[in-house]
Amino acid sequence: MQDLHSGGLFGENDEDPSVENTFKYALYRLNHDRTILEKTKVIYDIQRVPPHDGFLASKKVCFQVGLNSIALFGPRSYMVASYVNSMCNALKIPHIEVRMDHFLSDVPTFSINLHPDMHQLSRAYLDVIQYFQWKQVLVIFGDKEGLLRLQRVIKAPLGHDAHISIRQVDDRNMRQVLREAKDSKWKNFIIDLSVEKSAMFLRMALQEGMVDPYHHYILTTLDVETIDMEDFKHNFVNLTGFRIVDPDNSYTNKIMRDMEIYEIQTDLQLLNKSGSMSYEAALMFDAVYLFAKGLEDMAKQSTIPLTNLTCDSNTKWITGAMLYTYLNTVQMRGLSGNIKLTNGRRMDFSLDILQLKESGLRKVGVWNLNTGTNFSIPQTEPAPPFGNKTMVVTTILEKPYVMVKDENAEGNSRYEGFCVDLLHEIAQIVGFEYIIELVPDGKYGAPNDNLEWDGMIRQLIDRKADLAVAGLSISYIREQVIDFTKPFLNLGISILFKVPKREKPGLFSFLNPLAIEIWLYVIAAYLVVSFTIFILARFSPYEWYNPHPCNQDADTVMNSFTLSNSFWFTVGTLMQQGSDINPRAVSTRIVGGIWWFFTLIIISSYTANLAAFLTVERMVSPIESAEDLAKQTEISYGTLAGGSTMTFFKESKIETYQRMWAFMESREPTVFTKTYDEGIQYVLEGNYAYLMESTMIDYITQRNCELMQVGGLLDTKGYGIGTPMNSPYRDKLSLAILELQEGGKIHELYNKWWKATGTCNRDENKKESKANALGVENVGGIFVVLLAGLALAVVVALIEFTWSSKRNASEDRVSKVVHFETKTKRNRKKH
Numbered sequence: 001m002q003d004l005h006s007g008g009l010f011g012e013n014d015e016d017p018s019v020e021n022t023f024k025y026a027l028y029r030l031n032h033d034r035t036i037l038e039k040t041k042v043i044y045d046i047q048r049v050p051p052h053d054g055f056l057a058s059k060k061v062c063f064q065v066g067l068n069s070i071a072l073f074g075p076r077s078y079m080v081a082s083y084v085n086s087m088c089n090a091l092k093i094p095h096i097e098v099r100m101d102h103f104l105s106d107v108p109t110f111s112i113n114l115h116p117d118m119h120q121l122s123r124a125y126l127d128v129i130q131y132f133q134w135k136q137v138l139v140i141f142g143d144k145e146g147l148l149r150l151q152r153v154i155k156a157p158l159g160h161d162a163h164i165s166i167r168q169v170d171d172r173n174m175r176q177v178l179r180e181a182k183d184s185k186w187k188n189f190i191i192d193l194s195v196e197k198s199a200m201f202l203r204m205a206l207q208e209g210m211v212d213p214y215h216h217y218i219l220t221t222l223d224v225e226t227i228d229m230e231d232f233k234h235n236f237v238n239l240t241g242f243r244i245v246d247p248d249n250s251y252t253n254k255i256m257r258d259m260e261i262y263e264i265q266t267d268l269q270l271l272n273k274s275g276s277m278s279y280e281a282a283l284m285f286d287a288v289y290l291f292a293k294g295l296e297d298m299a300k301q302s303t304i305p306l307t308n309l310t311c312d313s314n315t316k317w318i319t320g321a322m323l324y325t326y327l328n329t330v331q332m333r334g335l336s337g338n339i340k341l342t343n344g345r346r347m348d349f350s351l352d353i354l355q356l357k358e359s360g361l362r363k364v365g366v367w368n369l370n371t372g373t374n375f376s377i378p379q380t381e382p383a384p385p386f387g388n389k390t391m392v393v394t395t396i397l398e399k400p401y402v403m404v405k406d407e408n409a410e411g412n413s414r415y416e417g418f419c420v421d422l423l424h425e426i427a428q429i430v431g432f433e434y435i436i437e438l439v440p441d442g443k444y445g446a447p448n449d450n451l452e453w454d455g456m457i458r459q460l461i462d463r464k465a466d467l468a469v470a471g472l473s474i475s476y477i478r479e480q481v482i483d484f485t486k487p488f489l490n491l492g493i494s495i496l497f498k499v500p501k502r503e504k505p506g507l508f509s510f511l512n513p514l515a516i517e518i519w520l521y522v523i524a525a526y527l528v529v530s531f532t533i534f535i536l537a538r539f540s541p542y543e544w545y546n547p548h549p550c551n552q553d554a555d556t557v558m559n560s561f562t563l564s565n566s567f568w569f570t571v572g573t574l575m576q577q578g579s580d581i582n583p584r585a586v587s588t589r590i591v592g593g594i595w596w597f598f599t600l601i602i603i604s605s606y607t608a609n610l611a612a613f614l615t616v617e618r619m620v621s622p623i624e625s626a627e628d629l630a631k632q633t634e635i636s637y638g639t640l641a642g643g644s645t646m647t648f649f650k651e652s653k654i655e656t657y658q659r660m661w662a663f664m665e666s667r668e669p670t671v672f673t674k675t676y677d678e679g680i681q682y683v684l685e686g687n688y689a690y691l692m693e694s695t696m697i698d699y700i701t702q703r704n705c706e707l708m709q710v711g712g713l714l715d716t717k718g719y720g721i722g723t724p725m726n727s728p729y730r731d732k733l734s735l736a737i738l739e740l741q742e743g744g745k746i747h748e749l750y751n752k753w754w755k756a757t758g759t760c761n762r763d764e765n766k767k768e769s770k771a772n773a774l775g776v777e778n779v780g781g782i783f784v785v786l787l788a789g790l791a792l793a794v795v796v797a798l799i800e801f802t803w804s805s806k807r808n809a810s811e812d813r814v815s816k817v818v819h820f821e822t823k824t825k826r827n828r829k830k831h
Contacts, residue, residue, distance in 0.1 A: 002039060002040045003041050005042075005064075005070065006073065007045050007046075007047065007065075007073065008044055008073045009073065010074055010075055010076070011051050012050050014076075018271070018272070019278070019280050022270055023073060024044070024268065025268070025285070026288035030289065036293065040299070045063075048060075051079065051080060052077070053080070058084075058087060061083075061084055061088075061311070062087075065091060065307070065309050070304070070306075070323065071095070071291055071323075072088060072095050073096050073291075078102065078103075078145075081097060081099060085111050088109075088110045089109045089111075090316070091316055091320070092316040092320030092321055093110060093307065094320065095110055095112065096114070096290070097113045097115065098113070098280055099113070100116075101113055101115065109344070110320065112287075117346060118148065120369060124242065124351055125218065127372045129156075129218070136163045137153075137188050138190070139164065139165065140191050140192065141192040142169060142192065146168075146192040147166070150190065165186075169193070171197075174200065174204055178205055178208050181210070182209075185461070187214060187725070188215075189216070189218065190218045191217055191218065198221055205217075209463075212463070213235075213238065214724045214726060215238065216238035218240045223243075225247075225276050225354070229360055233358055236358075237356060238726075240353065240354065242352065242367070244279050244282070244351055251333060251335075252282075256271065259271055259277070260275075285335050286334030286335055290327065291327065294323060294326040304323075305319055328344060351366070353367060389432065391434040391435070392437060392464070392467070393437065393465065394437055395437070395468065395469050395470045396455075397442075399676075399699060400754065400757075402417045402436075402469075402470060403415065411436075418749055419470055421749050421752075421753075425736075425740055426740070429736040439456045439459060441455060443455030444456055445478070446642040453481060456470065457478060457722070460724045461482065468482075469722075471693065471695070472719060472722050473693070473718070474720045478722070482722050483723045483726065485720045485737055488719055488737045488740070489746070490718045491695045492713030492715050492716045493692070493693060493714040493715050494691075494711060495637075495689050495710040496690040496691075496709065496710075498683050498688075498706060512609075514602075530569075533561055533566045533588055534566035536587045536591060537566070541585075543584050543585045544558065545584065561581065561583070569581050570595060576599065623689060623710055625710070625711040626714055627656060629660060629689060630663070633663070635689055637690065637691060638673060639672060639690070639691045639692065640673055641670075648714075648715060649664065673690075680707070684707070689710070694709070697709045698754055699753070702754060702758030702759070
């Protein structure tokens with residue numbers, strides 16, 4: 001049995017003795033483990049050194065060198081470790097460390113460091129940040145070495161809109177830094193502090209109200225599992241950490257169980273109160289076994305001589321270089337995972353990624369140098385439940401979404417409406433309690449010139465509310481500062497206008513079935529056809545006939561189609577009454593047949609339209625669309641100030657809407673309203689159109705019969721439930737909304753609050769198709785035409801009588817003169 005010596009250097013008054021105790025336990029286990037170094041016993045010597053006294057440390061090293069130590073372990077202090085490393089390099093004795101080396105040197109040394117490489121750790125932090133797509137990060141560090149550890153993160157190109165800020169904290173300013181971060185609305189943090197200070201930081205964050213689902217913390221300590229998370233896990237905070245020791249691994253679990261037995265036997269503390277092991281203690285255990293494995297590999301090739309060195313001599317241990325080479329080639333599975341060294345440094349390693357769940361820290365992924373970040377959240381792991389958290393719901397009074405039911409009531413029972421019922425249904429599905437609070441400024445939320453928001457959006461940004469449930473439109477600009485669920489209502493912008501007065505049919509409304517130009521064309525056709533028949537009847541020999549058929553030798557022939565008879569024939573057939581005159585020739589019959597077909601179509605079309613024009617009172621609106629509004633200036637129009645409709649016109653790139661926005665913005669007094677009720681009142685007063693969401697218009701027109709919707713939708717959008725950015729509740733709320741939509745519950749609620757309580761019948765088609773009794777105003781024009789025709793006939797009769805009388809009188813005078821002259825001539829002849 002060969003005895004080999006090793007030395008351990010540890011700090012004086014070390015608050016955590018687990019690393020030193022693990023060193024003792026590892027050598028104890030090694031000496032009792034016959035599967036490795038079965039013919040060798042490793043004897044150790046422990047020396048304690050002050051963290052800043054290099055001279056005393058060198059004396060301790062010389063003492064252990066004098067004991068023929070073939071390897072030295074530790075210490076943790078960087079300053080002392082640099083002295084030890086320099087001496088070991090000079091004496092060619094392997095120096096095995098488990099601390100993070102912040103100042104890596106390219107000069108070859110005899111150092112073996114099992115701590116994960118600082119730059120690779122920084123890369124792991126950066127990969128996780130990029131996985132979460134963080135654009136704003138506040139880095140909290142405790143000492144100057146923290147900047148070295150995180151330099152890859154600080155210098156990382158996260159994007160043109162990324163913002164990384166750094167703050168150093170200590171016990172005195174930690175709370176002040178937290179308050180400044182809260183005021184500046186930092187949500188994402190990287191915490192590079194010791195285990196104790198990390199726990200203190202989280203407790204202060206909890207007291208400042210910053211431990212909630214809207215904040216995310218990444219802890220760089222590899223001992224995150226040693227922090228008591230009991231006070232934080234029920235707040236659903238996003239907390240991510242890393243570990244290098246997997247307690248669920250069978251090998252690790254067995255070693256830890258053996259440690260528990262060793263603790264009982266020796267009264268030495270190896271594990272913390274929660275039963276877990278610090279990562280530095282695990283690294284020390286692995287360092288001892290890596291040393292043993294290297295010795296075993298070397299012993300198979302040659303004997304291991306004693307060092308026989310002193311610090312006063314200039315001699316070096318000849319076998320030291322060989323042992324260092326064997327240590328560098330060791331590959332093994334340790335408590336800290338697979339161990340493989342490159343030039344004495346641990347470059348290739350794996351980290352477990354942990355996240356805080358309600359049941360505690362749980363492994364959700366793995367990081368390694370080759371594949372980077374790989375998240376594999378178990379499907380059986382439920383999403384963070386709402387638990388006992390009472391959600392603060394901000395809303396705004398707006399019919400029919402949220403209305404006051406009882407002024408004297410308290411709590412949620414004070415309100416009613418579509419959104420109140422919807423919120424109740426969602427809460428039943430998801431499982432949470434809630435408190436409804438009205439937004440203080442009574443606004444939905446819009447940014448000012450400084451991009452500062454107001455209304456419900458402000459409440460969500462400031463985390464004063466967990467949900468915003470109202471008629472809140474989902475828009476691009478709002479999505480940049482808050483999150484939305486799936487829409488529960490789809491709608492668009494439309495125009496609310498006053499119902500125009502119905503126009504009663506005019507006295508001559510019987511002319512309306514045909515346009516004025518058609519009437520003129522009919523008259524022209526009547527004249528053309530009449531003259532055509534007259535001319536063709538004159539030319540055609542078959543249109544002339546013998547008026548005395550019994551006298552075949554008579555020389556007299558007649559033609560029925562005189563000019564007056566031609567007009568009488570066409571007007572008779574036009575009125576579908578016929579006449580006693582009929583064409584005889586083929587040519588005139590062709591004209592007559594075509595005229596009859598023409599009059600059939602005209603009269604049938606006229607008759608078909610006549611009933612509608614006589615029985616329906618029509619409304620004529622001065623505007624029918626947004627284009628009509630944009631083209632005129634007599635009718636004013638506006639929107640709700642600070643609403644999404646106003647933002648739509650303000651940001652629109654469509655020319656029509658740009659003209660409308662310019663008109664609305666330039667009007668004095670302002671056409672924008674503070675409330676919907678104010679806009680409705682403007683519409684009722686007349687000469688004003690109000691642009692608002694179609695669902696609101698539907699609700700209003702169902703209850704006020706003097707108002708109507710004009711035109712279609714100007715855009716398409718949806719109402720959604722607003723949540724703060726990165727809220728863990730959004731997805732569950734969206735699933736609940738989809739479930740309610742597919743089950744028809746939302747449609748049922750819509751009918752309840754829109755249709756069931758309405759008082760106006762808006763079925764215009766039924767109303768217009770209903771046959772009304774005809775009054776004088778409908779057919780009075782026909783009587784006027786009749787009276788006019790009778791009067792005209794009387795006048796014509798008088799004219800005919802007068803004309804005939806005058807002509808007869810003239811003929812009588814002529815005949816008397818002729819008779820007198822004839823009689824005179826006769827008398828003269830007699831005489």
